[in-house]
Amino acid sequence: MRIVFMGTPDFAVPSLRSLLDGGWNVVAAVTQPDRPKGRKRELTPPPVKAFALERGLPVLQPERMRAAEAVEAVAALKPDLIVTAAYGQILPKAVLDLPRLGCVNVHGSLLPRYRGGAPIQRSIIDGESVTGVTLMYMAEGLDTGDMIARVEVPITDEDTAGTMFEKLSAAGAELLLEWLPRLADGTAPRVPQDDALATYAPNLTRDDERLHWERTSRELFNRTRGLYPMAGAFTYLAGEVFKVWGVKAPDAGDFDLRPEWRAAAPGTVLDTGPFGIRVRTGDGSVVLTEVQPAGKKAMSAAEYARGARLPLGTVLG
Template identity: 45%
Template sequence: MSWRIIFMGTPDFACPTLQTLINRGEKPIAVITQPDRPKGRGQKLMPPPVKEIALQHDIPVYQPLKVRDPAFIEVIRDLQPDLIVVIAFGQILPKVLLDIPPQGCVNVHASLLPRYRGAAPLNWCIINGEAETGVTTMLMDPGLDTGPMLLKRATIIDENENIISLHDRMATMGAELLAETVDGLKAGRLTPEQQDDKQTCYAPLLKKEDGLINWYRDARAIHNQVRGMVVWPGAYTFLQGQPLKIFRTRVAQGTGLPGSVLRASREGLEIACLSGSLVIEELQLAGKKRLDAASFLAGFPGLEGMLLTSNPETHIS
């Protein structure tokens, strides 16, 4: 049975799912993605990763500023899709669009719904110290990740895994689950399951200020913050008034004034927290290169006893 499928997605996370459809012989009749955006120092317009794959396979690409535009809705209607697949697209779809394909719109969401609805589920799973996450496919409705669920697949999160490796694993898992979902829909063997709203929590987009470290917290909580924000906004603190980004840490058992540098060695900078301590293994001072601890200390000796703070105006050593 051959279905006319439209694919809607934008970032790297969506690429394995698009590629899987193509590899299965279910090449979408169209790809809908966000407009090209300026990137880098030169602010050159760059296509979304999904667009690049589509063009490589001669798939027509549409990049509406707003999917609610009536003219764009008519474009989708004229394409006569049987199914629309949506993954990390970046806009909320209106009901008039959701109602077009007779098989519905299937979303691949990177959490075990109804937990972690919203734009940044993987980040918040790590930040909140979850031991497990996964992917869910669901039939979309006008709400925010509230539609009836089709299939789920779970995976363990290692206590030291960061958002980069988890993102890549979940992108692959999402592609596999979407393929299984399409097969199940075609065979008529999937029964949609309504979500329990009482079990939900929200995973909003990260903000710059979410990365600011408060050393008056448990070391494990700060470690999770670093892991979940290593791509953006980056966990950061202040050293002698200068922003200091932190990229890799491990939890230790040291004690002292929260924020104080207990030890500084080639193995890392050990910082006291409210409970336990955190060893910083990779970091970057404002305007400098990202370095491992040994390289950093070669250019910034004498750190023991200094204080990392949440306020650039606080200069204590």
Template identity: 50%
Template sequence: MTSVIFMGTPDFSVPVLQRVIADGYEVKAVVTQPDRPVGRKKILTPPPVKKEALKSDLKVIQPEKLSGSAELDEIIALDADLIITAAFGQLLPKKLLEAPKLGCINVHASLLPELRGGAPIHHAIIRGYDRTGITIMYMAEKLDAGDIISQREVSITDEDHVGTLHDKLSETGADLLSETLPLLIEGKAERTEQNHEQATYAWNIKREEEKIDWNRPGRDVFNQIRGLYPWPTAYTIFRDKPLKIQQARLSKGSGAPGEIIHVSDEGILFAAADDEAVLVTELQPSGKKKMPAADFLRGSNIGIGEKAQYE
């Protein structure tokens, strides 16, 4: 039986771990990030992968940082045949990359060499892609630069947001890994070097990238909103306070950028920089829970011609 060490942290990694267990591999340990304080009360909370691992009574290792740690030596001493990572959150030291006889592989949520980095799902939507996918690759010291073993494409529609695309890709990653592992173990898997000149990057989202610039085309604003939903969420400044925009639709209409040009039970229609507009259907005012835009309208006395600010 092939023995593996699984390394992952967020919800994305859970279906992948579940599939590795279901397919009958010997999981010698699950490596994940340490428990972190969550929420306003800062309750110490285990990462999703740890919760899943404990359901199967698997050994869990939680290094703050792998390089130079006692946990690194512990992982290597387990002498697993293969290391599988999926959104683990740390680069693996060379010492670990060279340890397993079958190598270290990663389940990455893009069609490499496109969108290397920590936020490929967000950036695929924000940049207006109509497709993305999963890449299973050998790991290298450089970020997401290893040789490709297998890939599978996943389409992106206007109805998708980060949450829906995340779930599609997570399940696709589990399926593709399940199909790829037997070939890898038998020495029959393909190995294709990436074209590094075509590499693009999807760095973690910064706070300034969450703010809506209504001077941009409506399509760009719409992609930004759904590319940040349900986390970390786009926002605008309205009546001098942050207003989170949870969900929206692309529509038609013209006016000054950020101007409210129509209100109805469907929502609030904001003009962008062209003849497209953005119909906000769900939002979250500062200090309140998220709500349908229609509920916000009933309690806010919003008028046509009011504007959201950018500067």
């Protein structure tokens, strides 16, 4: 069985590794083009390309998978099965129709919930306590194909988008390896999704990253960890972007405001100390634990408040 693997970020690497370590015949890896990264904007290969080259795999990097030359390049590989994991482009029908065993995708949610490009981040932002991975056949719609199997993975208060990417990528690789024999012999099940239960997880925007302090403490906590360590959450301090990388999970004390704090507007700095920076929210307060002022490196909130002599009553926005 000739397998073509399509994926781009770190999330996809365990699935590709599981195929190779399991002895399956992966004939090529298809990934996104190299992109400039970092302050120096150096051209950087995606993780899947780096790993594929380490293992001696041919790599294709079409700018647009819908382009005729890209379709022809994949067709020339004569795939029996295409496996994708966070590839980052929608496959056209011309590609979906190529392999005799179809195209399958390792998706980071319990479909039909969280269809789209940011299921892991948005499940945390939404305060979900359980997510998972779905192995599915690909169709022309956005994550609408029939399901093969699912596995649940809990989300704890200690989890961030970063830890959940690791957990779900590992779970997805195991799920893929478990079901490959039945994909190979054509006996894998096809369970249609219930579209009435579908929710969506579009890619994150700049406004998704901004902390709106009138929200509840729990919502702000979830948003911050759902954005860590990728884009990170932000607010404004004295008109400049002020990144918030860490927020302590709210506890009972965060809702029991002192009398002098109760009239403060959301976003007001209520207190600072070794614990961090306490900020008024829509229903109480949260404690910031790690921040990054404009033009500086990330640091503990306590260190920043001490060095900047952050005045109580300062309003973040």
